[in-house]
Amino acid sequence: MTVESRSALASVPFVVRGRVSEGVSQTPYAGAAHGDRTDRGARGDSALDLDDLVWPSHVPVPLAGVPSNEIIDLLGQVGDWVRRDPDGVLAQALESLVTVSGASRPLAERSYAGLWRYFDRDLARFQLEQELGGTDVMESWRSVEVPGQPRPSFVRPFPARMVHVLAGNAPGVAAISIVRSALVKGASLLKLASNDLFTAPALVRAVSAVAPGHPLEQSLAAVYWRGGDDAVESVLMRPQFFDKLVVWGGAQAVRGVARYVCPGLELVSFDPKTSISLIGQEAFAPGADLRRVAAAAATDATVHNQDACTASRFQFVEGPLEDVDRFCALLVAELGVERDKAAARSEPVPADLRDEIEALRYLEPYYRVWGATDGTGLVIRSEEPVTFYPTGRVVNVVAVPEAKHVFGFINASTQTVGIYPDRLRADLRDELCQAGVQRVTSLGHAGDTAIGLPHDGFYPLARMVRWGKDEP
Amino acid sequence: MTAVDDLLELATWDDPMLAAEKLDLPALQLAAARERFAELRPRIRVLDQRATDMGVPEIGTLADLVPTLFAHTAYKSYPGSFVDKGQWDRMTLWFSTVSATPMDGVDLDGVTDVDDWIARLEAAGHFVFSSSGTSGKASFIDQTQGDIDRIADLLTRIWGWPSPPPRDNSRPLFSLTPSAGPARLVYAFQAQATYTGRPGAIYTLTDEPIRMAELNKIMRLQQSLASGQATPGQVAEFEAGIAGRADDMRGNYRRLALALNSHRREPIVFHGNWPQVWSLLEACRELGLPEGGFHPDSIYLGSGGTKGLNLPEDYQEQVARFFGGARRYRGYGMSETSTHSPVCPDGRFHVPPWLTLFILDETAEHVRHQPSGPVTGRAAYWDPVWDGHWGGTISGDWVTADYGRCSCGRPGPTVADSIQRAKDVIGVDDDKISCAGAVEAYVRGAITTSVEHR
Numbered sequence A: 001m002t003v004e005s006r007s008a009l010a011s012v013p014f015v016v017r018g019r020v021s022e023g024v025s026q027t028p029y030a031g032a033a034h035g036d037r038t039d040r041g042a043r044g045d046s047a048l049d050l051d052d053l054v055w056p057s058h059v060p061v062p063l064a065g066v067p068s069n070e071i072i073d074l075l076g077q078v079g080d081w082v083r084r085d086p087d088g089v090l091a092q093a094l095e096s097l098v099t100v101s102g103a104s105r106p107l108a109e110r111s112y113a114g115l116w117r118y119f120d121r122d123l124a125r126f127q128l129e130q131e132l133g134g135t136d137v138m139e140s141w142r143s144v145e146v147p148g149q150p151r152p153s154f155v156r157p158f159p160a161r162m163v164h165v166l167a168g169n170a171p172g173v174a175a176i177s178i179v180r181s182a183l184v185k186g187a188s189l190l191k192l193a194s195n196d197l198f199t200a201p202a203l204v205r206a207v208s209a210v211a212p213g214h215p216l217e218q219s220l221a222a223v224y225w226r227g228g229d230d231a232v233e234s235v236l237m238r239p240q241f242f243d244k245l246v247v248w249g250g251a252q253a254v255r256g257v258a259r260y261v262c263p264g265l266e267l268v269s270f271d272p273k274t275s276i277s278l279i280g281q282e283a284f285a286p287g288a289d290l291r292r293v294a295a296a297a298a299t300d301a302t303v304h305n306q307d308a309c310t311a312s313r314f315q316f317v318e319g320p321l322e323d324v325d326r327f328c329a330l331l332v333a334e335l336g337v338e339r340d341k342a343a344a345r346s347e348p349v350p351a352d353l354r355d356e357i358e359a360l361r362y363l364e365p366y367y368r369v370w371g372a373t374d375g376t377g378l379v380i381r382s383e384e385p386v387t388f389y390p391t392g393r394v395v396n397v398v399a400v401p402e403a404k405h406v407f408g409f410i411n412a413s414t415q416t417v418g419i420y421p422d423r424l425r426a427d428l429r430d431e432l433c434q435a436g437v438q439r440v441t442s443l444g445h446a447g448d449t450a451i452g453l454p455h456d457g458f459y460p461l462a463r464m465v466r467w468g469k470d471e472p
Numbered sequence B: 001m002t003a004v005d006d007l008l009e010l011a012t013w014d015d016p017m018l019a020a021e022k023l024d025l026p027a028l029q030l031a032a033a034r035e036r037f038a039e040l041r042p043r044i045r046v047l048d049q050r051a052t053d054m055g056v057p058e059i060g061t062l063a064d065l066v067p068t069l070f071a072h073t074a075y076k077s078y079p080g081s082f083v084d085k086g087q088w089d090r091m092t093l094w095f096s097t098v099s100a101t102p103m104d105g106v107d108l109d110g111v112t113d114v115d116d117w118i119a120r121l122e123a124a125g126h127f128v129f130s131s132s133g134t135s136g137k138a139s140f141i142d143q144t145q146g147d148i149d150r151i152a153d154l155l156t157r158i159w160g161w162p163s164p165p166p167r168d169n170s171r172p173l174f175s176l177t178p179s180a181g182p183a184r185l186v187y188a189f190q191a192q193a194t195y196t197g198r199p200g201a202i203y204t205l206t207d208e209p210i211r212m213a214e215l216n217k218i219m220r221l222q223q224s225l226a227s228g229q230a231t232p233g234q235v236a237e238f239e240a241g242i243a244g245r246a247d248d249m250r251g252n253y254r255r256l257a258l259a260l261n262s263h264r265r266e267p268i269v270f271h272g273n274w275p276q277v278w279s280l281l282e283a284c285r286e287l288g289l290p291e292g293g294f295h296p297d298s299i300y301l302g303s304g305g306t307k308g309l310n311l312p313e314d315y316q317e318q319v320a321r322f323f324g325g326a327r328r329y330r331g332y333g334m335s336e337t338s339t340h341s342p343v344c345p346d347g348r349f350h351v352p353p354w355l356t357l358f359i360l361d362e363t364a365e366h367v368r369h370q371p372s373g374p375v376t377g378r379a380a381y382w383d384p385v386w387d388g389h390w391g392g393t394i395s396g397d398w399v400t401a402d403y404g405r406c407s408c409g410r411p412g413p414t415v416a417d418s419i420q421r422a423k424d425v426i427g428v429d430d431d432k433i434s435c436a437g438a439v440e441a442y443v444r445g446a447i448t449t450s451v452e453h454r
Helices: A037-043 A068-084 A089-099 A105-113 A115-119 A121-132 A172-183 A199-210 A230-236 A251-258 A290-301 A321-335 A351-360 A403-409 A422-434 B003-012 B016-022 B025-040 B045-054 B062-068 B072-076 B080-084 B088-098 B114-123 B145-158 B184-195 B212-226 B232-262 B274-286 B315-322 B446-452
Strands: A014-016 A019-021 A142-144 A153-159 A161-165 A187-191 A220-223 A244-248 A266-270 A274-279 A312-318 A368-371 A378-382 A394-400 A414-420 A439-442 A465-470 B127-132 B138-143 B171-178 B197-206 B269-273 B299-303 B356-360 B374-382 B392-402
Touching (some): A019 A199, A068 A121, A068 A172, A068 A199, A089 A105, A115 A121, A161 A172, A161 A251, A172 A187, A172 A199, A172 A220, A274 A290, A274 A403, A312 A403, A321 A378, A351 B045, A351 B072, A403 A422, A414 A422, B003 B145, B045 B062, B062 B356, B062 B374, B072 B392, B080 B212, B114 B127, B114 B212, B127 B184, B138 B145, B145 B184, B171 B184, B197 B232, B212 B232, B232 B274, B269 B274, B274 B315, B299 B315
Parallel strands (some): A161 A187, A161 A244, A244 A266, A274 A312
Antiparallel strands (some): A014 A220, A153 A465, B127 B138, B356 B374, B374 B392
């Protein structure tokens, strides 16, 4: 069955089970072409073929019989290919990401240069061991002694059919999703985000290049439809076709997909998150290098140009106002520095936020503002967090009399807390994680997330399988 | 006479919308703008800063106003904690930056809540009007007594255009709004009560004033829920409270329904927001009151949005049947402008000649203009009426305007009846997914919706 989606046309490669359809995709960019049936007709098969995007439940998924070791080895080969990029597929995707999606070039270049690492064989084995309990877990029944039972039982995870609603703010999202899907031998429909239509198709093409016709190739589809498009989603997102809806926040993306959750169709959500920093009074001690602390704080604030859940937006700084203001002045200078995961400037602060920030300039001494709203970095110092969501390279430094005050501002959405110094992290990590925080890290390392450890409070691979059991 | 007075004089014409063809309207508007800018810049801190930042020493042409326009959000740019924590001195400091009159005489001693704060401002000559947008955060705009008088005069000259009801206190007046409170709808009611309504036949929804503190209570609960500090009991109590208030209102609607019935044969003036109009219609039906039969000089106006409410698709047709015999009046405006734009027989909204309409592009920085033909973009207004605050405002509306002659024969500019919210048209691409997000995403149910739909 094919449907006409509400989405308009432009040229983006879709890849469905190894078949690339170039230039007939539906994208959000061609606003002018929206609804232009003649154009659509001239281009031929522009609609999504939904039949092609599902893996029927009565047939085993393509990777069902493939040993994990083979998959791990294949991922390694894919990584090598991605690194070498012999056909320029990744280079082309990078170019499109920059020119069409408006990604920052140096930042996108650095992200792409590191994409191959996600496919590393050791990292793949590490994920299976950490998250499922071993590299052979996916293909063997594990014997379990149950108290009170005379005979052992057996458990084994089985592959699931998944829709992955990808986020487009970091190219690594596509790589991580493909590797996870492969490791659990799943079949995955990757729904592209409008702010990255290119990375996932390019990586899926890498699989085809390395192993044409391989079951891994047959397990992946990367297409776009407009998020929330009922014509597509209400048809596809059913337990008859998929077992798991894996969604990366955006609040709207999670809400949109959650509508389809029902018995047999489970939501695995990487929720929208906010990250913060906590800086202890040691930063102001004699001999401490406040500039280095500020640089580390700026590094955390600018992860993916502050368009990531790990990027710090609120920084709680312990100390008297004069000291905190000194920190702010150093921080605003560091925010404009180009870094591994940050360009030298971001998109300007959105207009609605600008007014609110500008108003704060008149409210000294209660508020103080450093920097500009032009995307080069801005710091607002206050006694409690601002009520808006800092974005566009904006950091709200909250002066607190003692570090523990941070607990009043932690909630279900708090992901990472970057902490200086390490002593403070050791002191507070129990309480922070008990309060809902998912990750503590040393200041300056918010962006260095490791794969294979818990993600947003759970082990993703364990949620991406169906567990079977044999109780004799 | 000042240039502003000259411009506002147009309101006394039989048909002010013909002004553009009888005199040099842009020149009049420019003179008023120069005058206002020179007067207000030294008095409004935010305007002075904006003019400095944007390099606008004076208004040479009407286009020079564009960089000085404030986003409608400028009037809610205060830190929410000032209100939550009752820091009224800080709140007043903020208000002074967007206001044109000094806060010197405002007595803040012992202010208990935001309504009290508004009352203290009023006692010192600052007539605040407030509105809450979808964010739930209220805006506060300062008006002088002169502003109140001017907008009352203008409103009653335009309301009902092209044949407004006489300003002789002869008409039974129905206004489905509280009779007091810091809201534009209330000021509109008070204007009509002053000029149009017949003493003894003036009806409002309630004499309970609008209380902004109620809204703040909702916001605070929402925040404490988001942060995990609200108890399930508080949530349940709040949701039950909403249901209870709805019950209390039923008696008021029945009283209004009977009054409406008793004035059916007289020329009445009726105004309400759609949800309230619908509730009144239901009360009339419950009482078995007949439809139609209204006096031909009666005028009714339903306004506002209906988002999230359970109205039938054809609610406007049903209301029209109920008001059979009466004329339906329509207008388009935003609460920041002094005067609304009334609809002509051809269904287009005519911008009153004292307002300057700008159509801006997506960035809200550049003007889109054509001498005639449709031009689409974000609506912004320069409004010379206000003395208490700066009258240049960028709205949240996305409109299609036409500066040429309207098919009804009058000169433009006119706005087509296709107004959308700008953020729905150009807004954030909701498919641009990023993993970053705030705790607001974790709040569900009546607490969010009741804020949005207020």
